[in-house]
Amino acid sequence: MDRVSDPTARLNTEQLGAYLALMEISSLLQYAVDEHLRNAGDLSYVQFQILARLVGAPDGKLRMTDLADGIVYSRSGLTYQAGLLAKRDLITRAPSPDDERSVIVSVTDAGRALFDHVLPGHVDDVRRLLFEPMTDKDLAALSTVLGRVRAHMRATPPRSAKPRAGRNRTG
Amino acid sequence: MDRVSDPTARLNTEQLGAYLALMEISSLLQYAVDEHLRNAGDLSYVQFQILARLVGAPDGKLRMTDLADGIVYSRSGLTYQAGLLAKRDLITRAPSPDDERSVIVSVTDAGRALFDHVLPGHVDDVRRLLFEPMTDKDLAALSTVLGRVRAHMRATPPRSAKPRAGRNRTG
DNA sequence: TATTGTTATACTCTATAACTATA
DNA sequence: TATAGTTATAGAGTATAACAATA
Secondary structure, eight states: OOOSSOTTOOOOHHHHHHHHHHHHHHHHHHHHHHHHHHHHHSOOHHHHHHHHHHHHSGGGEEEHHHHHTTSOOOHHHHHHHHHHHHHTTSEEEEEOSSOTTOEEEEEOHHHHHHHHHHHHHHHHHHIIIIITTOOHHHHHHHHHHHHHHHHHHHHSOSSSOTTSSOOOOOO | OOOSSOTTOOOOHHHHHHHHHHHHHHHHHHHHHHHHHHHHHSOOHHHHHHHHHHHHSGGGEEEHHHHHTTSOOOHHHHHHHHHHHHHTTSEEEEEOSSOTTOEEEEEOHHHHHHHHHHHHHHHHHHIIIIITTOOHHHHHHHHHHHHHHHHHHHHSOSSSOTTSSOOOOOO
16 A cells, blocks of 8 residues: 555546557657668667767766666667678777777767758658647647656656566556 | 748747647647556557457447558558457457458457556556646647548548659659 | 469568676 | 676567469
């Protein structure tokens, strides 16, 4: 009985609808965006995110660890994706001078060029699919809610709270 | 110049933020929900969706094609997932009497039982992560916007409009 | 010919564990 | 010991194309 939320509670009709709509929208959007990135630059969404972070970083450099944070991956998954990008000379990797354990990832000119090449279509997809049907009020409302939810999720025990014993969530 | 949307347009700061928040939220939610379904019932999200549709269908029966619609898959992907569910006796498959080409999928009692077993924790995850931080007004606003966006996406040329010649989306 | 579905196959991605090297 | 990252490996999921059968 030390649960924060009550597992016997239901979702009301409006909640259920919103949940399903959210998942459908993000799924369709992801699909569309993925396909565009693949066609336009042979990039997966994850690879695009890596490039985006690097392009937005000071000097176009970040440590592997910094890249991993927020991109959901395991470190080995990031190594794999970074390996693909490096093979195409879109990024380079070099040991950090400060901490020899760390690896500094840098976008190359080719990486920036590809990112710039792909970005307009990406943005266009998002605008066309997601924002086109919204009014300014819609956008403002959406921003408010999503911001709140994101903050809540980030503060919520990081996915599954494994350390806790006796997780009987389905009883 | 026959584009509906202008590819040179940018996303403003608020749009970009909302887009990133949406993707982060759905990603985290998907991750959490996926993990729960896996732990509680050894089900992937897709398998859960298949069961959910069947449970909600008249007589617990649907054709493969009906199942495929909306679940983003290729038909072979659906066959694969249905195969996994059938192997566990959670569904059965039989040729349709009406149209011998079609396959009718039915939930078994075991399938219903597993779905019922897993549902409360699933719902609880969604409520805890997504709806807990929302006010009633938030929910109402979100529903409105998402509903509009979903309708727009469904009406929009089904992902990538391949039939169109000369798709230069990244120029 | 078009539709429904399966199968074979190849590929991508992800996760785990073992490992190296530095702090 | 803890941290940063890689590698090996195995498994899940997906897509494509070829196929069979029915409409």
